[in-house]
Structure formats: structure tokens, C-alpha cells
Amino acid sequence: MHCYIWFNGSFGPFDSSANLQVSHVASQAGLPIAVCSAEFLFGSNAGDFQVWHLELIMGLVVLVSSGRYLLLKTCPDFAESSEAANRQVLTSLEPFDYIVVSFLPGVSEEFLFRGALLPLFGVNWPSVLAVAAGFGILHLGSGRKYSFAIWATFVGLVYGYATMLTSSITVAMAAHSLNNLVGGIIWRSTTSHSK
Incomplete structure (x- = not known):
């Protein structure tokens, strides 16, 4: 077919x-x-991006980054998974590289999951859940455990909701990329102090 x-x-x-x-x-x-x-x-024209979208991006960054921080402090399994993923990707990077490494997956993953798969299945709650579950499953492996996949599924739900709310993937792309950047900066600052 x-x-x-x-x-x-x-x-x-x-x-x-x-x-x-x-x-x-x-x-x-x-x-x-x-x-x-x-x-x-991207919205029907460039003028569709509104101030409340910036507020939503900042709210999503605070929500996801705060949630990640709480999980790192309270869930050893998640902390182990997160450390393994960060060590694998971020160890050899220079500070400027963090920007590139944060934005490439943030943009490309949102294009795939919320930009292609979500409209393919229908922009509704069952599809948001299915796409988020796929997003979570693909975050397994390379030392990452089920707790990490569950977290990625939750984050996928959040980005899916933002995409439905704004009828655009721009907000999800920006929030995803900024969350990656915040996570990378926090990891770098805490690992450089622990050396």
C-alpha cells in the first residue's frame, strides 16, 4: 500500500x-x-505568531525544566538515564556547540512528531497521545530506562497540546530547543563542579 x-x-x-x-x-x-x-x-502567515505564544514558550520551558529537575533529584532511575544520555552526547562539546546540539533535535523532532505524524493521524487528543507515546518509546536505549521514556511521553503530550493550541509547531520547536539548552547548561555546570 x-x-x-x-x-x-x-x-x-x-x-x-x-x-x-x-x-x-x-x-x-x-x-x-x-x-x-x-x-x-507555521501558521497561515508570519503574523500569526503572537505575544501569548512567547508566554507559552516560556511557561513550557519552566514546566519541563522544573519537572526534569525534580525528577533528577527524586528519581534515581531517571537521574541515571539522564546522566547516561547527557554523557554520551554532551561530554566533548564546547559551550557554543550546546546551542547547535539543543536546537537540531528540538527542531527536527518537532518536524517529525508534531509537524508530520500528528497531522497524519489527526490533530486530536488520541493522536496527541499516540504520537507522544511514540516519542517516548524512541527515547529508550543508549542507557536510558523506562522512566526516561515515560518522561519523554509526558513532554511529548505537552508539546502536542501546545501544537494543538496554537495550530503551529513553532511554539513546540522553540520550547523543545530551549529545554534542551537549559538541560545541557545545567548538566555542564553541575558536572564541571563535581570534577
């Missing part, structure tokens, strides 16, 4: 109405169709 993905927008020789018409004809022929919209990914 093939899945054809048509982008709603001017991403090719066809305008959005032609893409939707082709999608309709293909779906009538029994082919599965996923319509990904640039309007969903």
Missing part, C-alpha cells in the same frame, strides 16, 4: 486547490492520503 502526501500550499507546480482536487480523486480511488499543511506547520 502506498501513501501519497500532497502539501496544501504552493510547494510545486500546482496551487493548493489543485493539490486538494488530486488528493480527493486519489482518495476516491482508495489510496490513503495525508494532507500536510504549511498553515498548520
Whole structure:
């Protein structure tokens, strides 16, 4: 079975109405169709980003970073998993590298999970939960345990809710990247003191 993905927008020789018409004809022929919209990914225009989105980003950074900090202090299994992941990725980095390492996964993971998979399954609570569970499962391995995957699932729910609330992945991308940066900075400062 093939899945054809048509982008709603001017991403090719066809305008959005032609893409939707082709999608309709293909779906009538029994082919599965996923319509990904640039309007969903980044809003219908650049003016859609509002001040409350910045407030939401900061709130998400505080929520996720505070939650991570509490888990690090109260859950040895999570602390072990987090330490293993951080040691694997962050040990040899220079300070500027933390910015790159924070933003690359923050942007790419949000493109995949909240930008592609969420619209594919439908922007609703069951899909947010399913995509968050997939996000959590993919955070297993490399020394990370189930507690880390459960945490990643919770974070995926938070980013999924932000995506539904704003109809854009921009807020989730920014919050995810900034949370990675905060976590990396805290890890670096605590490990350099413990040497």
C-alpha cells in the first residue's frame, strides 16, 4: 500500500486547490492520503505568531525544566538515564556547540512528531497521545530506562497540546530547543563542579 502526501500550499507546480482536487480523486480511488499543511506547520502567515505564544514558550520551558529537575533529584532511575544520555552526547562539546546540539533535535523532532505524524493521524487528543507515546518509546536505549521514556511521553503530550493550541509547531520547536539548552547548561555546570 502506498501513501501519497500532497502539501496544501504552493510547494510545486500546482496551487493548493489543485493539490486538494488530486488528493480527493486519489482518495476516491482508495489510496490513503495525508494532507500536510504549511498553515498548520507555521501558521497561515508570519503574523500569526503572537505575544501569548512567547508566554507559552516560556511557561513550557519552566514546566519541563522544573519537572526534569525534580525528577533528577527524586528519581534515581531517571537521574541515571539522564546522566547516561547527557554523557554520551554532551561530554566533548564546547559551550557554543550546546546551542547547535539543543536546537537540531528540538527542531527536527518537532518536524517529525508534531509537524508530520500528528497531522497524519489527526490533530486530536488520541493522536496527541499516540504520537507522544511514540516519542517516548524512541527515547529508550543508549542507557536510558523506562522512566526516561515515560518522561519523554509526558513532554511529548505537552508539546502536542501546545501544537494543538496554537495550530503551529513553532511554539513546540522553540520550547523543545530551549529545554534542551537549559538541560545541557545545567548538566555542564553541575558536572564541571563535581570534577
